[in-house]
Amino acid sequence: MHLSKLFIPILKDLPSEAKIKSHQLMLRTGMIKQSAAGIYSWLPLGFKIMKKIESIVREEQNSIGAQELLMPTIQSSEIWKESGRYEDYGEEMLRIKDRQGREMLYGPTNEELITDIFRTSVKSYKSLPQILYHIQWKFRDEIRPRFGVMRCREFYMKDAYSFDVNDEQARNSYNKMFYSYIKTFNRLGLKAIPMAADTGPIGGDLSHEFIILAETGESHIYADKSILEINLNKYEASDKSLEEMRKDFSSIYAVTDEKFKSDEFNKFVKKENQLKTKGIEVGHIFYFSDKYSKPLNCLIDNKGGSKTPVCMGSYGIGISRLVGATIEANYNNEIMKWPKSIAPFDVVIIVNISKNNKENLEKAEKVYKELKKQNIDVLLDDVDENMSNKFKKHDLIGIPYQIIIGSKTEQNKYEFKELKSKIQILSLDNIKSQLKK
Numbered sequence: 001m002h003l004s005k006l007f008i009p010i011l012k013d014l015p016s017e018a019k020i021k022s023h024q025l026m027l028r029t030g031m032i033k034q035s036a037a038g039i040y041s042w043l044p045l046g047f048k049i050m051k052k053i054e055s056i057v058r059e060e061q062n063s064i065g066a067q068e069l070l071m072p073t074i075q076s077s078e079i080w081k082e083s084g085r086y087e088d089y090g091e092e093m094l095r096i097k098d099r100q101g102r103e104m105l106y107g108p109t110n111e112e113l114i115t116d117i118f119r120t121s122v123k124s125y126k127s128l129p130q131i132l133y134h135i136q137w138k139f140r141d142e143i144r145p146r147f148g149v150m151r152c153r154e155f156y157m158k159d160a161y162s163f164d165v166n167d168e169q170a171r172n173s174y175n176k177m178f179y180s181y182i183k184t185f186n187r188l189g190l191k192a193i194p195m196a197a198d199t200g201p202i203g204g205d206l207s208h209e210f211i212i213l214a215e216t217g218e219s220h221i222y223a224d225k226s227i228l229e230i231n232l233n234k235y236e237a238s239d240k241s242l243e244e245m246r247k248d249f250s251s252i253y254a255v256t257d258e259k260f261k262s263d264e265f266n267k268f269v270k271k272e273n274q275l276k277t278k279g280i281e282v283g284h285i286f287y288f289s290d291k292y293s294k295p296l297n298c299l300i301d302n303k304g305g306s307k308t309p310v311c312m313g314s315y316g317i318g319i320s321r322l323v324g325a326t327i328e329a330n331y332n333n334e335i336m337k338w339p340k341s342i343a344p345f346d347v348v349i350i351v352n353i354s355k356n357n358k359e360n361l362e363k364a365e366k367v368y369k370e371l372k373k374q375n376i377d378v379l380l381d382d383v384d385e386n387m388s389n390k391f392k393k394h395d396l397i398g399i400p401y402q403i404i405i406g407s408k409t410e411q412n413k414y415e416f417k418e419l420k421s422k423i424q425i426l427s428l429d430n431i432k433s434q435l436k437k
C-alpha cells in the first residue's frame with residue numbers, strides 16, 4: 001500500500017471532545033468517525049486492526065471446538081417475553097416496531113435467540129456438549145456513551161453459548177472458555193486478569209470479568225500482584241487440570257470496586273504485593289444453568305430417559321472495545337506501538353522525497369517490492385511532507401517497524417528501527433530476516 005493512496009484522514013489537532021488517549025488517537029489517525037452519539041463508522045485503518053483482533057478471537061474459539069454461526073442484529077420481542085427479560089432489560093434495549101406494528105428490538109445480547117435455535121434442533125444428551133458462537137454488532141442504549149469505542153451504543157462482540165447435559169459438565173465448558181480467554185488476550189499482547197464478578201442482567205451465580213490494567217479504565221481494581229505470575233503452561237487441556245487452573249486464579253485476591261473491602265484486602269494481601277489500579281473489562285463470562293432453557297423450554301433427553309433443561313453459559317469478548325483498550329495499554333508519551341499480532345502493517349518505509357528526490361523514491365519502491373515478495377505487509381509513505389512530520393505521524397499510527405530512506409543511507413544499507421528503540425543500519429536481507437522472525 002502507498003500512503004498517498006490510502007484513505008487515512010489524519011487530523012492535525014487534538015480533537016477536543018475526546019477525553020482519553022485511545023479516543024483521541026483513534027480520531028486523530030482516522031480510525032473511526034462518529035456518526036451519532038456512541039455510534040461510529042470504522043474507517044480503513046481502524047477496521048483493519050479490528051478485523052485482525054476478530055481473527056485471533058475466532059481462531060482461539062475454533063481451537064476449543066466452538067462452532068461459528070451468525071445470528072441477526074434485529075430480533076423479535078417474542079422470545080424475550082418468554083424469558084421474562086423484555087421488561088427487565090429496561091431502557092438500554094432499543095425497541096423498534098416494524099410496518100405491521102410487531103415489536104422488534106436491536107439485540108443487546110443473544111441468550112434468548114440462541115436458546116430458541118438450540119431447542120428446535122437438539123434433543124439428546126448424545127450431541128452434547130456443544131459451544132456455538134457468533135461475532136456480531138450489538139446495541140445498548142447506554143445512558144452516557146463515552147470514551148469512543150470503549151463505551152458506545154453500537155459495538156462489536158464475540159458471544160459464545162455453551163450447552164451441557166449437567167452442572168458438572170457445564171462447569172467444564174466454563175473452565176475451557178476461561179482458559180481460552182487468557183490465551184486469546186495473551187495473543188493480543190494483553191495481560192488480562194480474571195476477576196470474580198457480579199452477573200447483572202445476564203444472570204447466574206458464577207461469573208468472571210477479564211480486565212486489563214490501564215490507568216484510564218472505568219473499573220477500579222484491587223489485586224495481589226502474584227496473579228500476574230500464574231503460568232498457563234502448567235495446565236493441560238483435561239477437565240481436571242482446567243478446574244485446578246480456575247481454582248488457582250480464584251484463590252488469589254483480585255476484585256473490582258463492586259466487591260472491594262479494604263479490611264479484607266489488607267488481611268489477605270501483603271502490603272508489598274498490593275496492586276491498586278484501574279482496568280478495562282474486555283471480556284465477561286457467565287454460568288447461569290437453566291435461567292433461559294427453563295422458561296424457553298429448551299429440553300434434552302438425558303441418559304435416564306427423562307427430559308431436563310439444558311445447562312447453559314455465555315461468554316463475551318468486546319472486539320471493538322479491544323481496539324481502544326489495546327491503545328490504552330500501549331500508547332505512551334505520544335508514541336503508539338501496536339502489538340505485532342494486530343498491527344495495521346508489519347513495517348512502514350518512510351522515504352524522504354522533499355525537493356522531489358526521485359532517487360530516494362526509486363530506492364523505496366525497490367525495497368517495497370522486495371518485501372511484498374516475501375509476503376510482508378508493508379506501507380510505503382510516499383507523501384510529500386517533511387521528515388519530522390512524517391515521524392510524528394508514524395509515532396501515532398504505530399506500525400511497529402520502520403525503514404527510513406533519507407539522504408544518509410549508503411548503498412544497499414538502510415536505517416531500520418523498531419518503534420521505541422534505536423536505529424540500526426542494516427542490509428535489506430538482514431531487515432527481511434528480522435521482519436520474518
Ligand code: P5A
Nearest residue numbers: 109150151152155159282283284314315316318321
Ligand atoms: C456474554 C456474551 C454479555 O453480554 N452475553 C453474551 C453476555 N456480557 S457483557 O459483559 O454484557 O458484554 C460482553 C463484553 O462486551 C463488551 N461491551 C461493550 N463494549 C463497548 N461498548 C459497550 N457499551 C459495551 N458493553 C459491553 C465488554 O468487553 C464486555 O466484557
